[in-house]
Amino acid sequence: MRIEAGTIEEYVQQLPEDRQQAIEKLRHIIKENLPAGFEETLSYGMIGYVIPHSIYPDGYHCNPTEPLPFLSIGSQKNFIGVYHMGIYAFPPVHDWFVAEYPKYVKTKLDMGKSCIRFKKMETIPYELIAELCRKITVDDYIAHYETAWKK
DSSP: OOOOOOOOHHHHSOOHHHHHHHHHHHHHHHHSOOTTEEEEEETTEEEEEOOOOOTTTTTTTTTTSSOEEEEEEEOOOSOEEEEEHHHHHOOHHHHHHHHHHHHOOOOOOOOOOEEEESSGGGGGGGHHHHHHHOOOOOOHHHHHHHHHHHO
C-alpha cells in the first residue's frame, strides 16, 4: 500500500482513522525519544527519520543524494510497520528487543530483519518503541554504518 503524498501531513490524512491515530502516536513517541540529530522526513513512501546531509554529507551509499535512513514508519496493506535499522545492524539491540517484546505484548512478535509489523493497532507497544528509539545515537549509527558499508 503505497501512499502518494507530498508532505507528512498529507500522508497521515490519507490513512484510515485508526491508523492515523496510531501513526501520529508513533510519530510523537519517536520524535520525543530519538537522540538529537535525526530529522523527520517523507521518504520511500513512508515517514522516515534520517541523518541529514548537514550531519553526514556522504548520504546513503545506495543513493548519496539521499540522507542516511535510520527509522521509518508506514501503513502497509495489512499492518503498520516500524522499520528500525538499528535492530538489523546491532545484534545486541535486536536481542534486547526480542526479549522485551513479550513483556509488553501477548501476541507473537511479527518481525523481519528490520521491520516490526503490527496488525492490530491496539497491540503497538509505544513504551517499548520509545526505549528502542533511545538505544542508538547518530554517532553510534554513523560509526557502525561506515564500518559495515564504506569501502
